[in-house]
Amino acid sequence: MKPSVILYKALPDNLYQKLEEHFAVIQVANLKPETVEQHAEAFANAQGLLGSSETVDTALLEKMPKLRATSTISVGYDNFDVDALNARKIALMHTPTVLTETVADTMMALVLSSARRIVEVAERVKAGEWTKGIGPDWFGIDVHHKTLGIVGMGRIGLALAQRAHFGFGMPVLYNARRHHPEAEERFNARYCDLDTLLQEADFVCLVLPLTDETHHLIGAEQFAKMKNSAVFINAGRGPVVDEQALIEALKTGQIHAAGLDVFEQEPLDKDSPLLSLPNVVALPHIGSATHETRYNMAACAVDNLIDALNGKVDKNCVNPQAIG
Numbered sequence: 001m002k003p004s005v006i007l008y009k010a011l012p013d014n015l016y017q018k019l020e021e022h023f024a025v026i027q028v029a030n031l032k033p034e035t036v037e038q039h040a041e042a043f044a045n046a047q048g049l050l051g052s053s054e055t056v057d058t059a060l061l062e063k064m065p066k067l068r069a070t071s072t073i074s075v076g077y078d079n080f081d082v083d084a085l086n087a088r089k090i091a092l093m094h095t096p097t098v099l100t101e102t103v104a105d106t107m108m109a110l111v112l113s114s115a116r117r118i119v120e121v122a123e124r125v126k127a128g129e130w131t132k133g134i135g136p137d138w139f140g141i142d143v144h145h146k147t148l149g150i151v152g153m154g155r156i157g158l159a160l161a162q163r164a165h166f167g168f169g170m171p172v173l174y175n176a177r178r179h180h181p182e183a184e185e186r187f188n189a190r191y192c193d194l195d196t197l198l199q200e201a202d203f204v205c206l207v208l209p210l211t212d213e214t215h216h217l218i219g220a221e222q223f224a225k226m227k228n229s230a231v232f233i234n235a236g237r238g239p240v241v242d243e244q245a246l247i248e249a250l251k252t253g254q255i256h257a258a259g260l261d262v263f264e265q266e267p268l269d270k271d272s273p274l275l276s277l278p279n280v281v282a283l284p285h286i287g288s289a290t291h292e293t294r295y296n297m298a299a300c301a302v303d304n305l306i307d308a309l310n311g312k313v314d315k316n317c318v319n320p321q322a323i324g
């Protein structure tokens with residue numbers, strides 16, 4: 001008999017069929033307690049779990065005593081209780097690499113649109129305000145040859161550094177837990193401590209995972225260290241930034257502008273002050289959201305689940321050491 005798996009995200013037909021060739025698939029809408037209750041037997045028997053964004057915690061794991069592998073259609077996995085998975089020797093698979101270039105493109109789009117006020121001035125054109133030659137109140141600031149600071153020099157940070165260095169002639173500063181010789185050799189990136197990066201960068205770009213260490217890593221104290229002309233970009237996770245402090249920094253002119261793909265609470269509340277600030281570009285967490293990349297992520301996640309339930313965790317596994 002094929003092992004059964006719970007699927008909590010829609011898949012393209014061909015990927016769904018591939019999953020069905022290997023497993024008995026039970027598709028559900030989400031992982032909310034009422035859904036789990038409604039499909040209690042399916043959850044109790046499932047050996048695999050595939051989807052994205054929903055919380056996978058001890059309460060859910062208790063309902064899934066046979067679970068052996070989880071596969072998330074994302075690179076970030078802060079919505080998983082990894083300790084609880086480790087304690088049960090459940091594999092956690094994710095989708096690094098396939099989305100790296102697309103997310104770096106999104107970050108560069110945030111850099112450009114925040115600096116050049118692309119969204120704001122395009123809205124003004126649509127509103128019929130372009131009635132004569134434009135003046136300085138429509139101008140932005142230069143991107144090329146300014147200093148770009150990257151906090152989190154992982155896969156995506158490296159791809160952003162490549163764009164900034166070769167595409168825009170930008171000196172690159174970076175901070176991470178360790179030095180990255182590849183970034184230094186290929187993109188002339190300079191390692192610095194966080195304070196130095198905040199003080200020197202014209203563009204401060206965050207692409208960090210959310211962990212206990214990174215939660216609210218950037219708050220009032222850090223914004224106070226940035227240049228008044230600094231543009232702040234966050235495409236990692238919202239709670240890495242104290243959003244109230246960010247709003248204050250933008251309102252008071254402590255920093256110049258922000259480009260944000262992620263927020264403390266998603267979807268962003270329609271009454272968030274961020275939405276009424278003209279110097280904010282707010283995106284709905286679209287870092288990897290292209291047809292090609294989302295397909296590749298789903299395909300990777302399907303393959304990951306097949307691999308993991310066959311005991312193969314040498315690639316794309318977050319916790320191979322816990323599986324034993």
Ligand SMILES: NC(=O)C1=CN([C@@H]2O[C@H](COP(=O)(O)OP(=O)(O)OC[C@H]3O[C@@H](n4cnc5c(N)ncnc54)[C@H](OP(=O)(O)O)[C@@H]3O)[C@@H](O)[C@H]2O)C=CC1
Nearest residue numbers: 076152153154155156176177178208209213235236287288
């Ligand atoms: N907006 C979106 O749609 C997307 C958002 N993301 C987010 O981006 C994150 C990064 O992805 P990716 O580049 O693939 O991940 P990587 O694991 O390759 O890189 C993470 C980087 O963060 C650094 N880091 C971790 N903790 C700290 C810390 N406490 N202080 C300083 N640096 C730290 C790591 O440092 P070191 O190298 O020293 O270990 C590493 O350089 C994901 O975890 C996800 O949250 C990802 C994809 C899409």
Ligand SMILES: O=CC(=O)O
Nearest residue numbers: 073074075076288
């Ligand atoms: O936020 C997206 C991810 O893949 O992580």
